[in-house]
Amino acid sequence: MMDLGKINNDDFEGMILQRCGKDRKEVHCGPAFGVDVSVINLPGGLALAMTSDPLSLIPSLGLQESAWLSVHLMANDMGTTGFAPMYAQMVLNLPDYLTRQDLDTYWGFIHKYCAEIGVSITGGHTGKVTGQNSTIAGGGTMVLTAPADKILLSKYAQPEDLIIVTKQCAVSSTAILAMSFPETVINKLGKEAYTLACDLFYQTSSLEEALLATDDEETMVSAMHDVTEGGVLGAAYEMAAASGNGVILENQKIPVSDTVRQVCSLFELDPRFCVGAGSTVMAVDKLKARLLIEKLAQHNIQATVIGKFIAKEQGYQLIDQDEILNLPYFATDPYWGAFFNALNKGWK
Secondary structure, eight states, X not given: OOOSSSOOHHHIIIIIITOXXXXXXXXXEOSOTTOOOEEEEOGGGXXXXXXXXXXXXXXXXXXXXXXXXXXXXXXXXXXXXXXXXXXXXXXXXXXXTOOXXXXXXXXXXXXXXXXXXTOEEXXXXXXXXXXXXXXXXXXXXXXXXXXXXXXXXXXXXXXXXXXXXXXXXXXXXXHXXXXXXXXXXXXXXXXXXXXXXXXXXXXXXXXXXHHHTTOSSSOSEEEEEEOOXXXXXXXXXXXXXXXXXXXXXXXXGSOOOHHHHHHHHHTTOXXXXXXXXXXXXXXXXXXXXXXXXXXXXXXXXXXXXXXXXXXXXXXXXXXXTTEEEEOOOOSSOHHHHHHHHHHHTTOO
């Protein structure tokens, strides 16, 4: 039986990666471990970048919140190119219990959030599926065009680049768990912790910081990677693997707020390894890291240096106190198990 969440890398490489249809020379970057987007070279020095993600429809969050995740989780991936998404295709496989009014509300917010970031919805498919009770309502693809030599990929990180993470660990995990199990979180952690956790929800967009980091003529970053399943530590690991580098991270520098720590502790989660949409891992020239941190701070975006990329031969390292450990990587994000364990316990 397959684990919940994304397919693991062994299955990805064994079943998917070697069977991807026709090999076309204009594909500059196709499917790869730790890479957020695909890039297709076009005539005239342009390239087309695209990414696909599930569309969320989570009753415990609400229709507006589900629409936000549906749009911004894709936009986060697109932002790692250094450019904003332009077009989107949406496939809705809706549960049969969804009313016409609910669909009107959900789609209204999809439209709103796409329009706010400049995305034109160009097509897709909409229908209902009997027995569809998942929190996934289908899938979407976002697309942009930009100069081919300006598009960033996570595999472009360089040895000696510093690693900056924006915001903090487990932003989306913390918010969604609190919003999905409000009574339990309030009873066990208090109303203030619950409110602070819910306030993290609309920090789950990382498009702004990605564009700020790349809006200068001389780009401050060489590569970016969206923090999703596997958390901040998983994102740094994936970026190192994609770019052919090693990595060294300092555990004490990894940002985790008291609110995140409390909620993750309640659900028996390590926030460093939990899905953290809203945060971005950036590979930054060591001479420009301070400038980028200050620039993001001017826009009230926290950014922290947590380590650097090193030669591949030096491996994947995590410094904890004075001990050098092997940086672990978990193919299955623990968030999924925590969410369904809470459901099985009857938490509300």
